[in-house]
Amino acid sequence: MNFSMLLVKTVNELKDELNKIDDSTNLGMVPTMGALHQGHMSLLKKALTENQNVVVSIFVNPTQFNNTEDLEKYPKTLVDDVDLISSISKNIIVFAPSIAEIYQDRVKSKIYDFAGLDKVMEGEFRDNHFNGVGTIVEALFSLVKPKRAYFGEKDFQQLRIIQKLVELQKIPVEVIGCEIVRENHGLAMSSRNERLSPTIRQNAAFIYETLKTAKHKFGMESVLNVKDWVAKQFKNSTDFKLEYFEITDVETLTPAKNKNIKIKYRAFIAVYVEGVRLIDNIALN
Known part of the structure; x- marks a missing residue:
């Protein structure tokens, strides 16, 4: 069935809407933290082409x-987010719960064994971060029960x-990775970019340019030389x-010391500028 831009804020409202879906095998999900941009919209567009019904969580x-401080400064722009989603399609459920709705009275992470992927x-720099990610994603998957979920x-x-x-x-659920969407000058799109001054936002192309050159060097030089x-x-x-x-x-995600032609590698970077933390990555081979 088709929906017309539904915004639901409680678990019970969400369940009521999901119960109206005829074919739950054709349900896609895009989990987000809001402050949506064209990177999120690319995930949403992909979800819409591959699923009859889509849930976006904010x-x-x-x-x-x-x-x-990072949590307090994280932009909250629900009205703008809903408008942006609506410009793509009105055939979407937007789930925007409160903290109490998700965690009740116990705002705490579960502990997972991610086999070193999280270490x-x-x-290394954000203690317990991925236990928090795992906790919320598992909770959302349990509530929505999507067939496919899309992440950048x-x-x-x-x-x-x-x-x-x-x-x-x-x-x-099938977890689908989608290509990085970049601003015109190359900076990876992020909600945090809005906190940068216009000049620094433009100059932050330096991060992607460095990654591209590192990729080129990786083809000819040792891992240590590139680093x-x-x-x-x-x-x-x-x-x-x-x-x-x-x-x-x-x-x-084991850090490389030497290159092995049988292994695929990726370079990852985290940078601070104007008190804002930016991350990016690039496939190397």
């Missing part, structure tokens, strides 16, 4: 923030964690502070 999840990069590759480590979560918890080169680029920058640059095995 929920700023407190258990995945290890920095209280590097983001996991900008958060590639998160994508691998969610694929692992589905495997661990035996959740019957040293990236570190030097940021040492010479007055605006951008490198938190980490890592080259890993795509499957296990």
